[in-house]
Structures are given as C-alpha cells and as structure tokens.
Amino acid sequence: MSQEKLRFFTLSFLLILSPALCRFVVEKNNLKITSPDSIKGIYECAIGNFGVPQYGGTLVGTVAYPKSNQKACKSYNDFDISFKSKPGGLPTFVLIDRGDCFFTLKAWIAQQAGAAAILVADNKAEPLITMDTPEEDKSDADYLQNITIPSALITKSLGDSIKSALSGGDMVNMKLDWTESVPHPDERVEYELWTNSNDQCGKKCDTQIEFLKNFKGAAQILEKGGHTQFTPHYITWYCPEAFTLSKQCKSQCINHGRYCAPDPEQDFTKGYDGKDVVVQNLRQACVYRVMNETGKPWVWWDYVTDFAIRCPMKDKKYTKECADEIIKSLDIDLKKVDKCIGDPDADVENPVLKAEQESQIGKGARGDVTILPTLVVNNRQYRGKLEKGAVLKAMCSGFEESTEPAICLTEDLNTNECLENNGGCWQDKAANITACRDTFRGRLCECPTVQGVKFSGDGYTHCKGISVLSPCRQLDIFCVGTGCKIMAYPLALLFYSTSILL
Ligand SMILES: *[C@@H]1O[C@H](CO)[C@@H](O)[C@H](O)[C@H]1NC(C)=O
Ligand SMILES: *[C@@H]1O[C@H](CO)[C@@H](O)[C@H](O)[C@H]1NC(C)=O
Ligand SMILES: *[C@@H]1O[C@H](CO)[C@@H](O)[C@H](O)[C@H]1NC(C)=O
Numbered sequence: 001m002s003q004e005k006l007r008f009f010t011l012s013f014l015l016i017l018s019p020a021l022c023r024f025v026v027e028k029n030n031l032k033i034t035s036p037d038s039i040k041g042i043y044e045c046a047i048g049n050f051g052v053p054q055y056g057g058t059l060v061g062t063v064a065y066p067k068s069n070q071k072a073c074k075s076y077n078d079f080d081i082s083f084k085s086k087p088g089g090l091p092t093f094v095l096i097d098r099g100d101c102f103f104t105l106k107a108w109i110a111q112q113a114g115a116a117a118i119l120v121a122d123n124k125a126e127p128l129i130t131m132d133t134p135e136e137d138k139s140d141a142d143y144l145q146n147i148t149i150p151s152a153l154i155t156k157s158l159g160d161s162i163k164s165a166l167s168g169g170d171m172v173n174m175k176l177d178w179t180e181s182v183p184h185p186d187e188r189v190e191y192e193l194w195t196n197s198n199d200q201c202g203k204k205c206d207t208q209i210e211f212l213k214n215f216k217g218a219a220q221i222l223e224k225g226g227h228t229q230f231t232p233h234y235i236t237w238y239c240p241e242a243f244t245l246s247k248q249c250k251s252q253c254i255n256h257g258r259y260c261a262p263d264p265e266q267d268f269t270k271g272y273d274g275k276d277v278v279v280q281n282l283r284q285a286c287v288y289r290v291m292n293e294t295g296k297p298w299v300w301w302d303y304v305t306d307f308a309i310r311c312p313m314k315d316k317k318y319t320k321e322c323a324d325e326i327i328k329s330l331d332i333d334l335k336k337v338d339k340c341i342g343d344p345d346a347d348v349e350n351p352v353l354k355a356e357q358e359s360q361i362g363k364g365a366r367g368d369v370t371i372l373p374t375l376v377v378n379n380r381q382y383r384g385k386l387e388k389g390a391v392l393k394a395m396c397s398g399f400e401e402s403t404e405p406a407i408c409l410t411e412d413l414n415t416n417e418c419l420e421n422n423g424g425c426w427q428d429k430a431a432n433i434t435a436c437r438d439t440f441r442g443r444l445c446e447c448p449t450v451q452g453v454k455f456s457g458d459g460y461t462h463c464k465g466i467s468v469l470s471p472c473r474q475l476d477i478f479c480v481g482t483g484c485k486i487m488a489y490p491l492a493l494l495f496y497s498t499s500i501l502l
Contacts, residue, residue, distance in 0.1 A: 026046045026127070026128050026129060026130050027046065027047050027130065027181065027380060027381055027382075027383045028044045028045060028046055028047065028128065028181070029044075029045060029047055029053070029152065029176065029177060029178045029180075029181045030042055030043070030044065030045075030176075030177040030180070031043045031044070031045045031119075031152060031154065031174055031175070031176055031177070032174060032175045032177060033162075033172065033173070033174045034173045034174060034175060035170070035171065035172065035173045036165055036170040036171070036172065038161075038165060038170070039161045039162065039165055039172070043154065043155075043158050044128065045119070045128065045152035045153060045154045045176075046128040046129060046130055046131070046152065046153040047130070047150075047151075047152065047178075047181065047383040047384065048103060048107070048120075048130070048131040048132075048150070048151035048152065048153065048383065048384075049130055049131060049132045049133060049371070049383045049384065050103070050104050050107065050131070050132070050133050050144065050147055050151065050384065050385050051107055051147040051148060051149050051150050051151050051384060051385060052147075052148050052149070052150060052384055052385065052387075052389070052390040052393070053150045053178055053181070053383065053384045053390075053394070054150055054176070054178050054393070055178050055181055055182055055384075055390075055393045055394035055396075055397040056178060056179060056182070056184075056393060056394075056396060056397025057178060057179065057393075057397075058175050058176060058177045058178065058179060059091065059116065059117060059150065059175065059176045060090060060091070060173070060174070060175045060176075061090050061091040061092060061093040061116050061117060061173070061174065061175075061176075062089075062090045062091075062092060062093070062171060062172065062173050062174075063092075063093050063094075063095055063119065063162055063166065063172040063173075063174060064083060064092050064093070064094050064095065064115075065094075065095040065162070065163055065166050066079070066081050066094070068081070069081065070096065070097045071096060071097045071098075071099055071100045071101065071106070072094070072096040072101075072105075072106040072109045072110055072118075073100045073101035073105060073106070073109070074109070075109055075112070075113075076109065076110070076112075076113035077112075077113070081113060082113055082114050083110070083113050083114040083115040083116075084113075084114030085114070085116070090173065091116030091117070092114065092115055092116055093115065093116060093117045093118065093119055093174065093176075094110045094113075094115040094117075094118050094119070095118075095119050095121060095159065095162060095163070095166075096110065096118055096119070096120050096121070097120075097121055097123060097159075098120050098121060098122050098123040098153075099123050102133075102134045103120060103131035103132070103151065103153075104131075104133050104134060104143075104144055104147060105143075106118060106120065106151075107147050107149060107151045108143045108144075108146070108147055110149070111147060111148065111149045115149060116149060117149050117150045117151065117152065117176060118149065118151045118152070119151075119152050119153075119154050119159075119162075120151065120152070120153045120154070121154055121155075121156060121158070121159025121160075121162075121163075122153060122154065122155055122156045122159065123156060124156060125155070125156050125157065126155075126156075128153055128154075128155065129153060130153075130383065131151060131153050132371065133204075144203070144385070145207070145385065145387070147385065150176065150178075150384075152176060178397070179397070181380070181394075181397070182377050182378055182380050182382075182394055182397045182398045183378045183379070183380065183398070184378070184397060184398050184399055184400050184401065185378070185400060186399075186400050186403075187227075187399060187400055187403040188226070188227060188228065188229060188399075189222075189227065189228045189229075189377060189378060189395055189398040189399060190228070190229045190230075190231075190377075190378060190379070191228060191229075191230055191231075191375065191376060191377045191378070191395060191398070192230070192231045192232070192233050192375070192376040193230070193232050193233065193373060193374075193375050193376075194233045194234070194235060194369045194372060194373055194374040194375075194376070195208060195212075195232055195233070195234065195284075195304075195372070195373045196208070196234065196235070196261075196277070196281060196372055196373065197277060197280040197281050197283075197284055197304070197307065197308075197318075198261070198264050198277045198313075199308060199312050199313055199314075199318075200264045200265060200271070200272075200313045200314070201264065204372070204373070207385075207386055208373045208386065209305075209308045211373075211386045211387065211388070211391070212301070212304055212305050212308065213305050213308075214387075214388045215301075215388050215391060215392075216301040216302070216305055218388065218392055218407055219298065219301050220298040220301055221405075221407055222395075222405060222407060223297060223298040224298060225405055227399070227405040228395070230297065230298075230300075231288070232284065232285065232288050232300060232304075233285075233356060233359060233360075233369070234281040234282070234284070234285055234353075234356050235261075235356070235360055235369065235372060236259040236260060236261060236278055236281070236353055236356060236357060237259075237260045237261070238253075238257060238258055238259065238260060238357070239252070239253050239257035239258075239260050241257070243257070244256055244257030247268070248268065250275075251263065251268055251273040251274060251275060252273060252274030252275055252278075253274065253275055253278070254275050254278050254279060254282075254344035254345070254350075255344060255345075255346060255347065255348060255349065255350055255353075256346075256347040258349060258350070258353070258354075259278050259282075259350065259353045259357075260274055260275070260278065261274040261275070261277040261278045261281065262274050262277075264276075264277060264313060271313065272313055272318055275344070276318060278344075278353075279320075279341070279344055280307075280318065280323065282340075282341050282344075282350065282352060282353060283320075283323055283337065283341060284300070284303065284304055284307070285352050285353075285356065286336075286337045286340035286341055286352060287299070287300055287303045287327065287332055287337055288300040289340055289352065290332060290333055290336045290337055290340065291332060299330055299332065302330055303326060303327070303330055303332070306326045306329075306330070307322075307323060307326055310322060310325075310326060311323060311326070340352060363379070366379045366380065366381060367381060369381070373386060375391060375394075377394050377395055377398050378398045382394050392407070392408070395408075396408035396439075401444075402444065402446070404439065408439065409437075409438075409439050417436070417438060417443040418434065418436035418437065418438050418443050422434055422436050423436035423438075423443035423445065424436075424443075424445070424460070425443065425445035425459055425460060426445065426447070426457065426458075426459055426460055426461060426462060426463050433448060433450055433455075433463075434448065435447050435448060435455070435457075435459040435460075435463050444459075445458075445459035445460050446459045447459050447463035447464075448463070450465075453465045
C-alpha cells in the first residue's frame with residue numbers, strides 16, 4: 001500500500017474508533033461593553049485554546065477595527081498600523097474577521113503590532129466555537145508558544161454591532177472578564193490532565209512533555225500541601241466488535257479490541273503500534289493508582305517525566321524494561337503495578353481502563369474530552385496554551401478568594417499593580433502600611449496585619465488597627481482620635497475604575 005493510501009486508511013479507521021457521540025463544551029468568558037450606550041451590555045465569547053487567558057482576572061480596553069488587513073493574515077507593518085497604546089491610554093483589543101488563515105496566526109500578528117487581545121468576529125451566524133491551534137506540524141508554527149495575549153471569538157452579530165458603532169464614530173470600550181471561567185467554591189482545587197505517553201506526535205507531544213517537566217515542581221508542592229487533588233487520565237477507544245480480529249485492531253488494541261490507541265507514526269508497518277501506547281498509558285495510570293493508595297500521588301509526575309526523558313520512542317526504549325527501571329528507582333511497588341496492568345492479551349476487561357473510558361464521557365459542565373492534552377480544572381476544561389504560568393493562573397483562580405496557596409502569590413504570577421498608585425487601595429504613606437496585595441487575580445485591597453496588629457476595614461478607603469493586647473501602643477503614629485482610624489485617600493477610588501486588571 002502506498003504511503004498516501006495507508007494514511008487515508010488509518011484516518012478513516014480512526015473515525016470508526018472515535019466516540020460516536022460527542023458533547024464538546026465551548027468554554028466561555030464574559031465580555032462587557034461599557035460604551036457606547038447603543039451596544040452596552042454583557043455578551044458571551046469563547047476562549048481560544050492558545051495564548052494566555054487571564055483566568056481569575058479582567059482586562060479593560062478599547063476596540064480597534066483597522067480599515068485594511070481586517071483578517072489579520074498579513075503583518076500590520078505592511079500597512080503602517082500599530083496598536084501599541086500610548087502612556088495613559090487604554091490597551092487595544094483588535095477586532096479581526098474570521099477566515100483565510102489560522103486563528104493562531106491572527107493572534108500572533110496582532111500581538112506583534114501591540115494588541116492586548118484579539119476579538120475574532122465569526123463570519124457566519126452560528127453558536128460560538130472554540131478556536132484551536134492548527135494540527136499541522138509545520139516548522140514555521142514556531143510562534144505558537146510565543147502567543148501571550150488572550151483571544152476571544154464573538155458572534156457575527158456582535159461583531160457587526162461593534163463595526164457599525166465604530167464606523168459611526170463611537171469609541172467602543174469593553175472589559176473581558178475571566179473571573180467566573182473557573183468555579184472557585186472552596187480551598188481545594190481538583191484538576192485532571194488528559195494525557196498520553198505517546199511522544200511521537202509532533203508539536204503537540206513536545207509541548208505536552210515540556211509542560212510536564214516545567215509544571216512538575218508546582219504540581220508536587222500543591223499536592224503535598226493538600227491544596228489540590230490531581231488525577232491523570234488517558235483516552236482509549238474500543239474497536240467495533242466486527243473488527244476485533246482484524247490486523248488493525250490487533251495492532252492498535254489490547255484485551256481483544258477493548259482498549260485502543262492510534263498508531264504513533266500512523267504507519268502499521270514500522271515503529272511502535274497503538275497497543276504499545278495503550279500499555280504504557282495503562283502503566284502510567286497504574287503508577288498513579290498504586291502511589292495514590294500509599295498517599296503519595298505526586299510520584300506520578302516523577303515517573304512520567306523520567307519516562308519521557310529515559311524511554312523515548314526514537315531511541316527504541318519505549319519498553320516495559322525501561323519503564324520498570326524507573327519504577328524501581330522511584331521505589332514504587334512493581335508487583336502491584338504489574339498486577340494492575342494484568343494480561344493485555346487476555347479477553348477480559350481491565351478495571352482501570354474501563355473506568356477511564358467511563359470518565360471520558362462528560363459530566364455536568366465539563367463535556368466530553370476530545371482534545372489531547374486537555375486540562376480540566378474544577379470540572380471545567382482549560383483553554384489556552386499549556387504552559388506553566390498560564391496553567392497556574394487558571395488553577396489559582398479555582399481557589400476560593402484569599403485561600404490560594406503561596407505558590408499562587410509568587411512573583412511571576414503577580415500583576416505588580418500595587419507598585420502603581422498603590423493599586424487604588426488604602427495606605428498610610430507616613431507609616432509605610434498598605435492594604436494592597438499583588439496576586440495572580442490582580443491586586444487585592446485587604447487591610448494588613450502589622451506587627452501583630454490586625455487592621456480591619458474595607459481595604460479601599462479605610463483600615464483601622466484593632467488589637468486586644470496592645471491597643472495602639474506601638475502604632476501611636478497612625479492613631480487619630482480615640483481609635484486607630486486612619487485617614488482615607490479618596491483619590492484612590494479614581495484609579496480603581498481605570499485599573500487594567502481588577
Ligand atoms: C519565540 O520565543 C523564543 C524564546 O523567546 C525565541 O527564541 C523565538 O525566536 C520566538 N519565535 C518567534 C517566531 O518569534
Ligand atoms: C486517590 O486517593 C484519594 C484519597 O484517598 C481518593 O479520594 C481518590 O478517589 C483516589 N483516586 C483514584 C483515581 O483512585
Ligand atoms: C515600606 O515597606 C516595604 C515592605 O515592607 C519595604 O520594602 C519598603 O522599603 C518600605 N518603604 C519605606 C519608605 O520604608
């Protein structure tokens with residue numbers, strides 16, 4: 001069979017394996033138009049699956065729809081257009097028409113021209129869709145990881161309204177709001193990574209492995225601290241009964257067609273087969289189960305990253321022997337793992353993979369998982385690039401406010417808004433005390449505790465020191481009148497309403 005034909009055959013075969021019923025959930029955030037009055041209101045938009053959505057935060061900006069390059073498939077440089085905002089100006093959201101090139105290319109081109117976000121207007125009336133990264137593994141897709149601005153798809157009708165407001169001379173201002181994109185009900189975040197041990201699928205596999213390596217430290221700190229409950233998941237398909245004895249099912253499936261994965265190279269004649277991938281996925285799931293039982297689920301991260309480094313397909317080390325060495329080196333009970341895997345050739349069900357197939361079907365708001373890799377945070381599918389900072393932002397937005405662990409408050413996640421105008425929060429300049437605290441959510445205005453004295457108040461206009469043990473003694477300087485009430489800074493409120501990330 002020629003390469004061309006073989007590929008076609010593999011693809012059509014995969015279609016049979018795909019789950020027939022698919023309920024894909026489009027993850028959304030809010031878009032609030034604040035002016036002009038004619039289109040004021042709250043609208044829904046769909047979060048693009050690339051770039052960095054500001055999970056937990058908001059972004060205020062003004063919309064531009066340039067007269068040329070409206071699909072943003074060419075560099076704006078060629079048209080002498082720039083969206084860099086001037087000092088004191090609002091960030092620019094560029095409105096771009098759908099069509100002619102990848103969504104990711106539009107985002108990259110707009111970002112290079114200084115845009116703070118892109119709004120892609122759909123070109124037909126239809127429900128919102130999720131904009132994804134292209135599947136093709138082109139080497140010039142180098143820019144994908146460099147997209148840092150958020151992107152949103154809006155309906156055709158909203159796009160038309162914005163265009164007509166702009167052409168009528170109105171300034172269109174809006175706020176993109178991701179504060180409710182991840183539910184944040186309590187002090188623990190439950191999250192899942194739908195992943196795969198296959199390391200030969202081009203850019204997507206490389207990105208996934210890089211992510212596992214980079215995120216491992218944070219994941220382990222969060223899990224050890226009891227802040228998160230993480231579960232890895234693996235997608236498998238089943239082979240329709242009529243085909244279980246076919247060559248294709250035998251090479252792609254284990255346990256008599258019950259659990260299958262596509263051939264890594266999409267070529268049945270060379271390299272590893274789909275069934276090798278299924279077995280390695282099962283081994284990873286079993287490592288998780290075994291370690292979860294002993295109360296150390298985070299060892300999974302060590303195992304999968306070690307496996308990716310030490311047992312790659314390209315070195316022909318994607319084997320049980322190589323995996324077992326890592327299992328032993330990490331002091332994981334090999335016998336228990338082997339028992340969990342069972343006999344892949346037997347005509348029996350595997351309880352772990354059976355449970356995985358069942359959890360693949362959407363529950364509640366989550367929807368079916370169909371994109372690999374997929375991260376699910378508090379039962380919502382994460383959209384955006386799979387990169388440590390972006391993911392941590394989404395996870396951190398899943399904690400009930402002010403219960404987020406320290407890692408959520410580290411520098412690279414901070415917004416540093418307190419540096420400017422004290423973030424619009426209360427402060428006592430003379431005593432160098434502030435209510436402003438930078439967090440990944442944007443800044444929080446919370447009355448502080450200073451030298452054992454807890455301040456209380458709204459955090460914006462006033463904070464008052466209350467201390468049972470040493471009333472005002474150490475803090476004479478801040479005390480006015482009887483209590484420790486401190487003067488408000490009413491000007492601060494002005495900055496509050498124009499802050500970029502509230
Ligand atoms: C993307 O970023 C990396 C690292 O900063 C840089 O080396 C690379 O040239 C960038 N790619 C493009 C297309 O700008
Ligand atoms: C992992 O352990 C926790 C706590 O014992 C348990 O609630 C959870 O269901 C376990 N997860 C799996 C997939 O076994
Ligand atoms: C105010 O306090 C902060 C943090 O406690 C410190 O970094 C800063 O240097 C202090 N500024 C002054 C003027 O004392």
